Amino acid sequence: MAILALGGASLLAGLDAALVALGVWAPVPAAHLPGVHGMVMVLGFMGTLISLERAQALRQPWAYLAPALLGSGGITLAAGLPVLGQLLLVQGAVAFLAVYLALWRRAPLPLVAVQVLSTIPALAAAALWFRVDLAALIPLLAAFLVLTIAAERAELAQLALGPRAVPILLVLAAWVTGAAASALVWPDAGARL
Numbered sequence: 001m002a003i004l005a006l007g008g009a010s011l012l013a014g015l016d017a018a019l020v021a022l023g024v025w026a027p028v029p030a031a032h033l034p035g036v037h038g039m040v041m042v043l044g045f046m047g048t049l050i051s052l053e054r055a056q057a058l059r060q061p062w063a064y065l066a067p068a069l070l071g072s073g074g075i076t077l078a079a080g081l082p083v084l085g086q087l088l089l090v091q092g093a094v095a096f097l098a099v100y101l102a103l104w105r106r107a108p109l110p111l112v113a114v115q116v117l118s119t120i121p122a123l124a125a126a127a128l129w130f131r132v133d134l135a136a137l138i139p140l141l142a143a144f145l146v147l148t149i150a151a152e153r154a155e156l157a158q159l160a161l162g163p164r165a166v167p168i169l170l171v172l173a174a175w176v177t178g179a180a181a182s183a184l185v186w187p188d189a190g191a192r193l
Contacts, residue, residue: 003048003052003064003067003068003071004048004049004052005071006044006048006067006068006070006071006072006074006075007044007045007048007049007052007067007071007074009071009074009075009078010040010041010044010045010048010071010074010075010078011041011045013028013033013040013044013074013075013077013078014037014040014041014044014045014074014078016028016033016078017033017034017036017037017040017041017078018034018037020033020034021033021034021037030080032080032082033078035134036077036078036082036085036134038134038137038138038141039073039074039077039085039086039089039125039126039129039134039141040074040077040078042122042125042141042144042145043070043073043074043089043092043093043122043125043126043141044070044071044073044074044075044077044078044089045074046145047067047070047074047089047092047093047096047122047144048067048070048071048074049067050096050148051066051067051070051092051095051096051099052064052066052067054066054096054099054100054103054115055067055099057103058099058102058103058106060102062095063095063098063099063102065091065092065095066092066095066096066098066099067092068092069088069089069091069092069095070088070089070092070093070096071092072088072092073085073086073087073088073089073091073092073126074089076088077089086126086129086130089126089129090123090126090127092126093119093122093123093126093127094123096119096122096123097116097119097120097123100112100115100116100118100119101116103115104116110166110167110169110170111151111154111155111166111169112151113170114147114150114151114154114169114170114173115147115148115151115152117147117173117174117177118143118144118147118148118151118173119144120177121139121140121141121143121144121147121177121180121181122140122141122144124140124181125137125140125141125144128140128184132184136183136184136187137184139179139180139183139184139190140180140181140183140184142180143176143177143179143180146176147173147176147177150169150172150173151169151173154166154169
């Protein structure tokens with residue numbers, strides 16, 4: 001329950017950051033919040049909830065490190081401790097990748113492969129944030145969300161999609177990841193891909 005609270009607190013901090021960025025009244029009008037909004041919402045909030053669900057599926061105590069670290073990273077960023085928050089997000093993304101790899105070893109299915117692939121842009125965004133402006137990392141954060149949601153939706157609707165849907169999803173997942181990575185080098189072209 002405490003890990004879920006970290007995700008909820010990241011959500012509230014992210015919403016507060018959005019209000020500050022919009023220039024309207026915010027419960028906590030800290031000037032640094034708009035600069036961390038994207039990471040707090042995507043990795044601190046969504047990353048915590050998604051990795052918590054996957055840790056529950058794996059049923060290994062160590063797997064709960066991923067959501068705990070991601071949620072703590074989001075809260076730490078919101079508290080105004082950027083370096084510590086970034087380190088926690090990187091560690092959380094590494095742990096999240098380890099959770100997915102353990103799930104892949106248990107069930108080496110194409111949809112799990114897409115989920116493994118989804119954590120790579122998240123990890124890249126968290127690690128590159130030490131050197132790259134957050135705006136340049138938006139395609140990586142978007143790739144994490146799009147691939148995760150697409151794989152989970154396909155997992156739920158696998159029967160209705162037909163036998164060709166999963167291989168097509170794998171190709172599209174690789175394309176989205178490549179496009180997000182290329183946006184770091186060629187921002188205009190990569191964002192359009």
